[in-house]
Amino acid sequence: MKKRGLALFVCVCLCAAPLLCGCAGAQAQGLEVVYAGGLDSTQEPVDNPAVSRGIYEFSLDIFRELAKGGENNVFLSPTSIAVALAMTLNGARNETAAQMQEVLRLQGLDSQDVNEGLFAISSLLQHADKKVEVRLSNALWANKDVTIDEQFIRDNKEYFGAMLANMDFSSPDTVETINGWVSESTNGKIAKILEGPIDPQTILFIMNAIYFEGSWQKPFKASNTQQETFYGLSGDKTVAMMHQSESFRYGEPGGGQMIYLPYGDGDLGMYVYLPGEGASVSGTIANLNAKTWDEWTKGLSESQGSIALPRFRLEYDTYLKNVLTAMGMPDAFSDTDADFSGIAEGASIKDIRHKAFVDVDEKGTRAAAVTSVEMRATAVEDPQKPFSMTVDRPFLFAIAQERTGTILFMGSVVDP
Numbered sequence: 001m002k003k004r005g006l007a008l009f010v011c012v013c014l015c016a017a018p019l020l021c022g023c024a025g026a027q028a029q030g031l032e033v034v035y036a037g038g039l040d041s042t043q044e045p046v047d048n049p050a051v052s053r054g055i056y057e058f059s060l061d062i063f064r065e066l067a068k069g070g071e072n073n074v075f076l077s078p079t080s081i082a083v084a085l086a087m088t089l090n091g092a093r094n095e096t097a098a099q100m101q102e103v104l105r106l107q108g109l110d111s112q113d114v115n116e117g118l119f120a121i122s123s124l125l126q127h128a129d130k131k132v133e134v135r136l137s138n139a140l141w142a143n144k145d146v147t148i149d150e151q152f153i154r155d156n157k158e159y160f161g162a163m164l165a166n167m168d169f170s171s172p173d174t175v176e177t178i179n180g181w182v183s184e185s186t187n188g189k190i191a192k193i194l195e196g197p198i199d200p201q202t203i204l205f206i207m208n209a210i211y212f213e214g215s216w217q218k219p220f221k222a223s224n225t226q227q228e229t230f231y232g233l234s235g236d237k238t239v240a241m242m243h244q245s246e247s248f249r250y251g252e253p254g255g256g257q258m259i260y261l262p263y264g265d266g267d268l269g270m271y272v273y274l275p276g277e278g279a280s281v282s283g284t285i286a287n288l289n290a291k292t293w294d295e296w297t298k299g300l301s302e303s304q305g306s307i308a309l310p311r312f313r314l315e316y317d318t319y320l321k322n323v324l325t326a327m328g329m330p331d332a333f334s335d336t337d338a339d340f341s342g343i344a345e346g347a348s349i350k351d352i353r354h355k356a357f358v359d360v361d362e363k364g365t366r367a368a369a370v371t372s373v374e375m376r377a378t379a380v381e382d383p384q385k386p387f388s389m390t391v392d393r394p395f396l397f398a399i400a401q402e403r404t405g406t407i408l409f410m411g412s413v414v415d416p
Contacts, residue, residue, distance in 0.1 A: 045119060045120035045122075045123035045124055046116065046120055047117075047120045047121075047124065047404065048109075048113055048116060048117035048120060050106075050108075050109060050113070050117070051106060051109065051113065051114060051116075051117025051118065051120075051121070052117065052120075052121060052404050052405065052406070053105070053290075054104060054105035054106040054109075055078075055079070055082045055104065055105070055106075055117075055118075055121065055406065056290060056405050056406065056407065057105040057289075057290040058078065058082055058103065058104050058105045059078030059079070059082065059406075059407040059410065060078075060288060060289055060290050060293055060407070060410075061103075061105070061289075061327065062076070062078055062081060062320075062323065062324075062327070063076065063078060063285075063288070063407075063410045064285055064286070064288050064289070065323045065326065065327060066318060066320075066323060067285045067411075067412050068282075068285065068286070069282055070233075070280060070281040070282030070283075070284075070285050070394070070412060070414065071233060071282070071414065072414065072415075073314050073316065073411070073412065073413055073414055073415060073416075074316060074411055074412045075314045075315075075316040075356045075357075075358050075409065075410075075411035076316060076318075076354055076356050076369065076409070076410060076411065077210065077354075077356055077367075077369035077371075077408060077409050077410075078407050078408075078409075078410060079121075079125075079210060079406060079407065079408050079409075080208065080210060080354070080356075080369045080370075080371050081320070081352075081354060081371050082104060082118075083118065083122070083136075083138075083160070083208045083210075084206065084208055084352075084371045085100060085103075085104055086104065086114060086115075086118050086160075087138065087156050087160055087162070087206050087208065088100075088206065088340075088343075088349075089101065089104070089111070089114065090111065090115070090151075090152050090155045090156055090342060091149065091152045091340045091341075091342035091343030091344075091347075092332070092339065092340055092342060093339040093340070093341050093342055094339045095331055095337070095339065096329075096331045096332050096337070096338055096339040096340065097339070099328055099329040099330070099331050099332065100329050100332060101114075102328055102329070103324060103327045103328050103329045111155070115155060115158075115159035115160075116159065118159060118160065119159045119160070121404065121406055122136045122160070122161075124401070124403065124404055124406075125210075125401060125404075125406060125408070128267045128268055128401050128403065129263065129264040129265045129266075129267050129268050130264070130265070131215070131263070131264030131265055132212075132213070132214040132215075132263045132264040132265075132268050133211060133212065133213040133214070134210065134211065134212055134268070134408075135209075135210070135211040136161075136208065136209065136210050136211075137161065137163070137185070137208070137209045138156065138160040138161055138162035138163065138206070138207060138208045138209070139162060139163040139164075139165065139181070139205075139206070139207040139209075140153060140156060140162050140163065140164045140165070140204060140205070140206055140207075141165050141167055141178060141204065141205035141206075141207065142164065142165065142166050142167065142203070142204050142205075143166075143167065143169045143202065143203045143204065144166040144167055144168055144169075145169075146203040146204070146344065147344070148203065148204055148343060148344060149341075149342055149343055149344065151342065152342050152343050156206070160208070162206070169198045169200075169202060170198075170200075172197070174198060175194045175196065175197065175198060178193070178194055178205060178207075179191065179192035179193065179194055181207070182207075182370060185207075185209045185211070186209075186357070186368040186370065187211075187366075187368070189357040189366070189368035190355050190357060190368050190369075190370045193353065193355065193370050203343075203344055203347070204343065204344075208371075210369070210408065212365075212366070212367050212368075212399070212408060212409075213364070213365070213366055214263030214264060214268055214364050214365050214399075215263060215264065215363055215364035216261060216262070216263060216362075216363065216364050217261075217262040217263060217264060217265070217266055217269075218244065218246050218248075218261075218262075219362060219363055219364070220242040220243065220244050220309075220361075220362035220363075221243075221244065221362065222362045224242065224243040224244060225240050225241065225242050225243065225311070225362060226240075226241055226243065227239070227240060227241070228241040228308070228392065229392065230310055230392050230393070230415075230416055231392055231393045232393070232394065232414055232415040232416070233281075233394060233414040233415065234414070234415050237415070237416075239310040239311070239312075239416050240310065240311045241308050241309070241310050241311075241392070242308065242309050242310070242311060242361075242362055243306065243307070243308050244306070244307060245304075245305065245306040245307075246304070246305075246307075247302055247303065247304045247305075248260060248261065248302070248303065248305070248307065249300040249301060249302055249303070250300055250301070250302075250303040250305060250387050250389070251296070251299050251300040251301065252387075253295060253296040253299055254273075254275075254276075254284070254292070254296065255275070255276040255279060256273055256274050256275045256276045256279065256284070257273070257274045257276075257387070257389045258271060258272065258273045258274075258296055258297075258300060259271070259272050259300075259307055259389055260297075260300055261307075261309075263364060263365070266402070267401060267402045267403055268399070268400070268401050268402070268408075269399070269400065269402065270360075270365065270397055270398065270399050270400075271296075271297060271396075271397060271398045271400060272309065272389075272391060272395060272396070272397045273296065273395060273396040273397070274389060274391050274393070274395045275393075275394070275395070275396075280394075281394040281395070281396065281412055281414060284396065285396070285412065288396075297400075297405075303386070303387055304386045304387075305386045305387030305388055305389065306386070306387070306388050306389070307389050307391075308389070308390040308391060308392070309360075309391045310391060310392075310413075310416045311360060311361050311362070311416075312358075312359075312360050312413055312416035313357075313358065313359045313360070313416075314356075314357070314358050314411060314413070314416075315355075315356070315357050316354075316355065316356040316357075316411075317353070317354070317355045317356075318353070318354050319351050319352065319353050319354075320351070320352035320353070320354055320371075321333055321349070321350075321351040321352055324352065332348065332349045333348060333349045333350075333351075334348060335348055352371060353370075353371065354369065354370070354371045355369065355370045355371075356368065356369035356370070356409070357369070358409065358411065365399065367399065367408075367409050369409070394412065394413060394414040395412070395413055396410075396411070396412050396413075397410070397411055397412075397413065398410040398411075
C-alpha cells in the first residue's frame with residue numbers, strides 16, 4: 001500500500017568559530033519559537049563506555065566507506081552524522097530502529113542509554129579545553145501545519161538541547177531563514193543546505209551544530225613556511241609547506257608515520273598519518289578499523305623531531321543514502337519498510353547530504369560540516385632517534401578528543 005506522503009530533513013551543522021547557539025537568523029514571518037535551545041548545564045554528564053565506543057567504531061566505519069578507493073580528498077564529521085542519526089533514532093521503531101542501532105554500533109542499548117551517552121559526549125566535548133572553542137546546538141524546525149510526536153520532541157529537547165520552532169513551510173522566506181541559520185552557524189563557511197522551495201510533503205528539519213576552532217599548542221612559524229612539492233595522486237604540485245622542530249607524540253605504526261598535533265591544553269588534537277613509501281592511502285583506508293586506530297594512537301610516545309605539513313583547505317559534499325544502506329540500514333530509506341512512527345506516521349528517509357569544510361594553517365584549524373537527512377513517505381615501537389616527518393604525499397588526518405576518543409572530523413588528503 002502506498003503511504004501518505006511526508007518528508008523530514010535532518011540537518012547537522014558544525015563549524016569552527018565561536019558563535020552564539022540557538023535560533024540565529026530565525027526571524028521569518030510565520031515562525032514561532034516554542035522552546036529555546038541549549039543543553040542543561042546543571043545536569044552532570046555520565047559517560048557511557050558502550051555508547052562512546054559505539055560512536056567511535058561508527059566513525060571509522062563510515063570514514064572507511066566514504067574514503068574507499070582513496071582517489072579523492074575526503075573530509076567529514078562522523079560526530080555530526082552520528083548525532084543526526086541519533087536524534088532521528090528517537091523516532092524510529094521496530095526493525096528500522098534495530099538496523100540504525102546496528103550501523104551506529106549501539107545494538108543492545110535502550111533509547112535512554114543512547115540519549116544519555118550522546119548527552120555525555122556533547123557535554124564533554126564542550127568542556128574539553130577552555131582554550132579550544134567547541135560548541136553544540138540543535139534545532140527542530142517543524143511545519144506548523146503538522147503534528148510531531150511529543151515524546152520525540154521531549155527526548156531531543158532533554159538530551160540534545162534542541163530548540164523547537166514552528167514555521168510556515170509554504171512561505172518563500174523559510175528556505176532563506178533556514179539557510180541563513182546554517183550560514184551564520186558555520187560562520188559563513190557553508191552558505192546553505194537547502195537548494196530551493198521546501199517540498200510540500202516536508203514536515204520537519206532537525207539541525208545539529210558543532211562549532212570548532214582550535215589554535216595549535218605549538219604554532220608553526222609563518223617565516224618557516226616554504227614552497228615545496230607535494231606528490232599527489234593527480235600529479236605533483238607546489239604547496240605551502242609548514243615546518244617546525246619540537247617534541248610531539250610520535251610513532252611509526254603500520255609501516256608509516258603518525259604524529260599528534262595538540263590544540264590548546266592538549267585534550268583535543270589532530271592525528272596525521274603518513275603511509276610508508278610505496279604504500280597507498282587506499283590500502284591504508286581499506287584496512288582501517290577501530291582496533292587498528294586504537295593501536296596506532298595509543299602507541300605514540302613523546303619524541304623530539306621535525307614535522308613538515310602542508311597548509312590545506314578542503315570542501316566536501318556527498319550523499320549518504322547508498323553508504324548507509326550498504327552499512328546495514330536499508331529499511332530507513334524504504335517507502336514500504338521504514339518505521340518512523342515515533343515522529344509521524346508514514347515517514348522514511350529520502351537521502352542524507354553531508355557537506356564539510358576544513359582550513360589548516362600555521363595558527364590552527366577551522367572546520368565546519370552540515371548533514372541533511374531528508375525523510376518522506378510513498379539523516380608501536382618508540383623511535384630511538386629524532387624523527388623527521390615530511391607530509392609531501394597523500395595522508396590521513398583526524399581531529400579527536402583524547403579523553404573520550406571521540407572523532408569530531410576525519411579526512412584523507414590526496415591533493416591539497
